[in-house]
Amino acid sequence: MTTAGNQDAEGVRLQKALANAGVASRRVIEQYIVEGRIRVNGRTVSELGTRIDPENDLIDVDGTAVQLDVSKRYVMLNKPTGIYSTMRDEKGRPDLRRFTKEWEERLYNVGRLDAETSGLLILTNDGELAHVLAHPSFGVTKVYIAKVSGTVTAQTIAKLTRGFDLEDGPIKADKARLxxxxxxxxxxxxxxxxxxxxxxxxxxxxxxxxxxxxxxxQFGPLHLGTLPVGKARELTKIERGALLTLSRQDTPAAAGDDDKQETE
Known part of the structure; x- marks a missing residue:
């Protein structure tokens, strides 16, 4: 980040970069700067002449991250059962490639869902975000709906949230409800x-x-909503901001869940 005081400043004016990203008009963004609502690399910006490097500087408005790199794609898929969470299954089984034909970029899945599990899967070409969000130590919250055999009692729900031991250590749900x-x-x-x-x-x-x-x-701030099974769509600007904000929070979860990449 550079400021107006540097006559040879390189980069792009902050209000231009944010206007190009679709945040608001330049005039409105200037008002945001005056009001102290914009941060660059964690520091509140107060000078209207501030210039940034869109490829390296991290910008947020009112605490929500802004996507400046328009080459990045963020896609939500409602994965059907019977599909393996890989872009090329080495055994020739059905994989995720059929859902990415609409996009020119090479997309990759963030984490995995096993073949028998359906639901929300993120596809992206943002390797840094994918690595952070897929790593178990980051502790992204996920919400599942499970159809299970038998009648689940209140005592069982309480046990799920109270916790118990599995063969690889103790576990408990953050929340559980029937x-x-x-x-x-x-x-x-x-x-x-x-x-x-x-x-x-x-x-x-x-x-x-x-x-x-x-x-x-649900995966972090993203909700599956009404997206049909087998369909994919790009994230909205609000969803992208929420996901990028989450990925920039360097708050690993408690030790013990960081040994393997997620598969459910």
């Missing part, structure tokens, strides 16, 4: 930040209710 129970099965909503392999399936099996169907409905 959504429905009928005809010998139950719907349970689980909120977790753990990145351990197949953790929802292992937790439910451990409390006596094996998973029959599993859907991931």
């Amino acid at each position: 959504l429905d129970a009928s005809r010998g099965s139950s719907l349970v909503e689980l909120t977790l930040h753990s990145g351990r392999n197949r953790i929802v399936r292992r937790m439910m099996a451990a409390v006596g209710h094996p998973v029959e169907e599993l859907v991931r409905r």
